[in-house]
Every structure is written in structure tokens, then in C-alpha cells.
Amino acid sequence: xxxxxxxxxxxxxxxxxxxxxxxxxxxxxxxxxxxxxxxxxxxxxxxxxxxxxxxxxxxxxxxxxxxxxxxxxxxxxxxxxxxxxxxxxxxxxxxxxxxxxxxxxxxxxxxxxxxxxxxxxxxxxxxxxxxxxxxxxxxxxxxxxxxxxxxxxxxxxxxxxxxxxxxxxxxxxxxxxxxxxxxxxxxxxxxxxxxxxxxxx
Numbered sequence: 103x104x105x106x107x108x109x110x111x112x113x114x115x116x117x118x119x120x121x122x123x124x125x126x127x128x129x130x131x132x133x134x135x136x137x138x139x140x141x142x143x144x145x146x147x148x149x150x151x152x153x154x155x156x157x158x159x160x161x162x163x164x165x166x167x168x169x170x171x172x173x174x175x176x177x178x179x180x181x182x183x184x185x186x187x188x189x190x191x192x193x194x195x196x197x198x199x200x201x202x203x204x205x206x207x208x209x210x211x212x213x214x215x216x217x218x219x220x221x222x223x224x225x226x227x228x229x230x231x232x233x234x235x236x237x238x239x240x241x242x243x244x245x246x247x248x249x250x251x252x253x254x255x256x257x258x259x260x261x262x263x264x265x266x267x268x269x270x271x272x273x274x275x276x277x278x279x280x281x282x283x284x285x286x287x288x289x290x291x292x293x294x295x296x297x298x299x300x301x302x303x
Contacts, residue, residue, distance in 0.1 A: 103184045110187030140168050148176040148214050149270040157183040160190040172262045178216025191216035203294045211302040212265025223261040230257045235283045275300050
């Protein structure tokens with residue numbers, strides 16, 4: 103891999119090898135105090151990648167939980183599938199609005215080029231204890247992708263859509279609707295719809 107910040111690379115005599123398929127990484131300080139940890143899987147990669155060999159998984163937001171698989175995506179092809187000692191190619195700063203749901207960016211191009219590759223579906227609820235069904239429909243009302251099904255939520259967080267359908271195929275360019283249902287055990291239900299655009303070259 104090449105790096106735009108070679109001075110940020112620290113060379114060591116050896117590092118443990120990591121399994122491509124799955125594994126666990128633990129980061130401790132010099133007093134053996136846990137800083138962070140991650141159990142990862144190669145199923146988190148961009149579904150349309152034909153070859154995952156040598157492709158790094160990158161954390162999307164440092165404000166979100168480490169272990170959330172929605173917070174990881176394959177590094178962009180235009181940076182050589184890794185960004186050692188530099189900002190992640192898929193990095194996004196979460197910008198949750200006052201609305202219950204917001205999309206970022208509204209127009210995205212899921213081609214893994216490192217620019218607007220994923221759609222973040224940010225949610226902000228009035229309390230904890232909600233569950234969610236979140237789906238993607240095309241402009242004709244056809245179901246394209248199930249993002250979340252009866253998933254228990256935190257009060258604030260996000261999901262991601264990488265532009266694939268339920269068969270892990272690539273969607274065509276056009277307008278899509280994110281349909282979200284939030285409900286809790288007290289019987290409260292919030293239904294929201296937001297449109298987005300799948301673009302590209």
C-alpha cells in the first residue's frame with residue numbers, strides 16, 4: 103500500500119497475522135488497559151466486491167460504536183483499498199438533525215470510489231426502547247432492500263445502505279424511498295419516509 107502520510111507510519115519488527123474471514127482485535131495501552139476492541143467479519147465488505155483480498159474494512163464514524171457492523175465499509179478502490187496513516191476513505195462525520203430521521207448524503211454513488219459510497223440513515227428518537235423496520239423502495243413502490251427488521255435501537259444512531267438490493271445485486275440509478283417504522287412496547291408508532299438518489303458516472 104502507498105500512503106499520503108508516510109511519516110505517520112511506525113515500523114515494528116513483527117505483527118500478528120489476522121484471518122481475513124473473521125477475528126478479534128484488541129487495542130491496549132502500555133499498562134494493558136483496554137482502549138478498544140472489535141470482532142470483525144468479511145461479510146461486512148461491500149457486497150459487489152468480487153475479490154476481498156487485500157481490501158481493508160474502514161470505520162465510517164468515530165462517533166458511533168466500534169462493534170456496529172453498519173459502521174464499517176470496504177476501503178475505496180481509488181486509494182488502493184487502504185489508507186494507512188491517513189483519514190479513512192469512507193469516513194463520514196455524523197450530522198443528525200432535529201428531525202427524527204435524516205439521510206446523508208441525499209445523493210450517493212455506490213461505486214466504491216471513496217466519494218459518497220454509502221447512504222447513512224440517521225435517526226434521533228424521543229426516548230430509548232424503540233424497535234425499527236427500515237426498508238428501501240424504488241419510485242414505483244417495489245421493495246428493494248430490507249435494512250432493519252424488528253431491530254432494537256438506541257435513542258440515537260444510524261443505519262447504512264450501500265446501494266445493493268436484497269439479492270446483493272447493484273441497483274439502477276434513480277430515486278428511492280427510505281421507509282422507516284419506529285415502535286415501542288407502549289404502542290407508540292412513528293412512520294417516516296425520506297427520498298434519496300442513487301447516482302454515479
